[in-house]
Amino acid sequence: AQTVTQSQPEMSVQEAETVTLSCTYDTSESDYYLFWYKQPPSRQMILVIRQEAYKQQNATENRFSVNFQKAAKSFSLKISDSQLGDAAMYFCAYRSAIRGNTPLVFGKGTRLSVIA
């Protein structure tokens, strides 16, 4: 079974600075998708960024980018120019592309605080 590990329960960053959230995963599959979700106090999970494993290029969405290291099974999220609205729980998630109907597997999350 696939597992996703987020080793940082909490992180903090100064406003306008850069922070990196770590995620590692375990799988024997070669084709899969990785995701970062943001969960603000409203509880609604919001997709931040997505990476297809077959793509070598790291995904980028505005201030959010990932460092995808397939051999190391590492998928970190970098938030540049942090804003107060970035404060939230961040979850890393995995989904098989081979068994496309399997649900997402989530890590335990990292709580990010942004200091003004």
Place this chain on the structure above:
Amino acid sequence: GAGVSQSPSNKVTEKGKDVELRCDPISGHTALYWYRQRLGQGLEFLIYFQGNSAPDKSGLPSDRFSAERTGESVSTLTIQRTQQEDSAVYLCASRLTVYTGELFFGEGSRLTVL
């Protein structure tokens, strides 16, 4: 609807009572998922529905948990004889199908069992 809608937003119940949680997915989304999020934990998969196919119940933690969905409409998650360990946020999500489309989440139902 415009988004995934869940009700109630918060529910407090006594141990041993039954509870029903409702999820109204995005119109046209054939796949619907239920997840449980305990305090300080990630999301645990409970069950998913895909159209009229048999649901995948592999994540349900015990026979006290059940869920129904009629066609591609509303789903109800039922927890019978609630226990304190059932206290959690129950999140519902929907997708176009189990194979395609982004996953959209509702705001969850927070269940507290006293």
